[in-house]
Amino acid sequence: MPLTNTSSLFLVFSAPQLDIVITDKDAYTDITVCPEKSILFAATKNDPNPGSVVIYKAATRSEDGTVASPELIHTVEVGAGPDNIKANKDCTILAVANEGEGDYGEELINPEGSVTLIKGPFNEADVTAATVTFPWTDEELLEKGVHLPLSKNSLEYWDDHSNVADDLNFTAARASYTAASVLEPEWLVWSADEKYVLVNLQENAALVKVNVETETAEDIYR
Secondary structure (H helix, E strand, O other), rough: EEEEEEOOOEEEOOEEEEEEEEOOOEEEEEEEEEHHHOOOEEEEEEEEEEEEEEEEEEOOOOOOEEEEEEEEEHHHHHHHHEEEEOOOOOEEEEEEEEEOOOOOOEEEEEOOOOEEEEHHHHHHHOOEEEEEEOOOHHHHHOOOOOOOOOOOOEEEEEEEEHHHHHHOOOHHHOOOOHHHHHOOEEEEOOOOOOOOEEEHHHHHEEEEEEOOOOOEEEEOOO
């Protein structure tokens, strides 16, 4: 299934060719397919706002050889900057790594990183989505040796003691600061028993362990 990524995303199926155009304001970041369930997932970001995952029922071929277009069955809001998506083995849960990358315009907007767990069955009317937040403080993370590229103290320094603040407004970022805003999930994998999702925070040189049943971040490792 070749992919062409331009301003929109085209999914091209062979014999006969079938084009699906999924439009969006920003950019697509990841696609995954569950062949056994005939479900396709595509993640899109709209930084610094929440992103989304679109869920499609795959194309079907009739006995006469005609092919019906894939059917959009769900659009699910997730955290800011969904960067990687992976389903479990039986395709009942989709895990989403929300990077929460900062946006630098006239002001700094730095959303929180998080993980979203979307639970099916996806080919039915309703799905549920839970956001797994990261509960640690700057002090707890620094004690564990986790790298914080723009901690609260760093924000205060750049705002109060540098000329960078002449061109960039730090007010909103300082007022809304949490340690999770500088934790940036970029990739994830399911554990062998599928009780956990392990989340790579590349910018922080760290790994988060998410308990799927309790929908909580249990620990972070350096």
